[in-house]
Amino acid sequence: MADLTQDFKHKALEVGFTSVGITTPDQLRHLPYGWVGKVRKLHTPEEAFPSVKSVIMLAFHTWDPGFFMNIVSPQWRGYGLHPPGEKIEGYYLAHEVMKNKAWLLVDFLWKRGYEARPSTALPNKTAAIQCGLGCQGKNTLLVTPDHGPRVSLISLLTTAKLDTDSPFEEDLCGDCDRCIKACPTKALKPYTIEMQRCMTYSVESPESPDVPEDVREKERRLVPRPTSNSYIECATCITVCPIGKPRD
Numbered sequence: 001m002a003d004l005t006q007d008f009k010h011k012a013l014e015v016g017f018t019s020v021g022i023t024t025p026d027q028l029r030h031l032p033y034g035w036v037g038k039v040r041k042l043h044t045p046e047e048a049f050p051s052v053k054s055v056i057m058l059a060f061h062t063w064d065p066g067f068f069m070n071i072v073s074p075q076w077r078g079y080g081l082h083p084p085g086e087k088i089e090g091y092y093l094a095h096e097v098m099k100n101k102a103w104l105l106v107d108f109l110w111k112r113g114y115e116a117r118p119s120t121a122l123p124n125k126t127a128a129i130q131c132g133l134g135c136q137g138k139n140t141l142l143v144t145p146d147h148g149p150r151v152s153l154i155s156l157l158t159t160a161k162l163d164t165d166s167p168f169e170e171d172l173c174g175d176c177d178r179c180i181k182a183c184p185t186k187a188l189k190p191y192t193i194e195m196q197r198c199m200t201y202s203v204e205s206p207e208s209p210d211v212p213e214d215v216r217e218k219e220r221r222l223v224p225r226p227t228s229n230s231y232i233e234c235a236t237c238i239t240v241c242p243i244g245k246p247r248d
């Protein structure tokens with residue numbers, strides 16, 4: 001499958017992804033699955049697509065904070081926390097952009113006789129490390145050699161048996177601690193996050209009682225809300241990172 005793998009990777013870069021890595025469902029068995037806080041449920045590759053043979057991780061360079069814009073449904077807002085399993089009506093701009101690009105790759109594989117489908121429900125960061133795309137940074141995000149943490153991730157599950165990549169072994173952070181110092185709510189310690197102190201969790205969980213009041217207050221003040229149904233996630237721990245930082 002060397003030719004198909006190379007052709008696929010070439011196509012992934014051509015449609016606009018920054019980097020692409022491949023692994024197998026077996027290599028991802030040890031990852032954490034289930035609910036992340038109260039906002040997102042993670043599935044194994046087989047739960048998402050029973051006939052999956054390869055897991056492809058695709059990174060997209062999010063060069064502008066606008067990519068972190070969420071448009072939430074007015075039906076959802078004001079109804080309190082959604083129970084586990086309930087679909088949240090809303091759109092995250094980076095995901096919508098990536099899904100459109102990922103469907104072009106689904107089409108590429110279909111034309112060669114393989115099934116494929118995109119997924120946003122894998123433990124993307126740890127899967128991307130397994131695929132060699134980068135390491136976990138002290139801000140707990142994926143940090144890539146070229147763009148630091150300025151990437152969003154989407155996975156593609158396929159019945160094609162593609163050649164796999166080696167896990168990323170290096171720690172790119174070294175002595176740096178800029179993201180930890182810059183976090184407005186002090187949510188970060190090296191390589192760990194207190195999720196209830198993160199303004200992204202706070203804004204996604206508008207009525208959750210586990211968010212401290214000082215975090216709520218900062219979220220109301222600091223998280224940009226371009227319209228009455230939208231907000232732009234905090235990206236401070238991303239924008240301060242020196243790795244891959246664009247020059248002014």
Ligand code: SF4
Nearest residue numbers: 183198199234236237
């Ligand atoms: S997203 Fe904002 S609040 Fe959350 S850890 Fe990063 S800097 Fe802190």
Ligand code: SF4
Nearest residue numbers: 137138173176179241
């Ligand atoms: S700001 Fe520094 S410590 Fe934080 S993720 Fe980037 S390199 Fe690592």
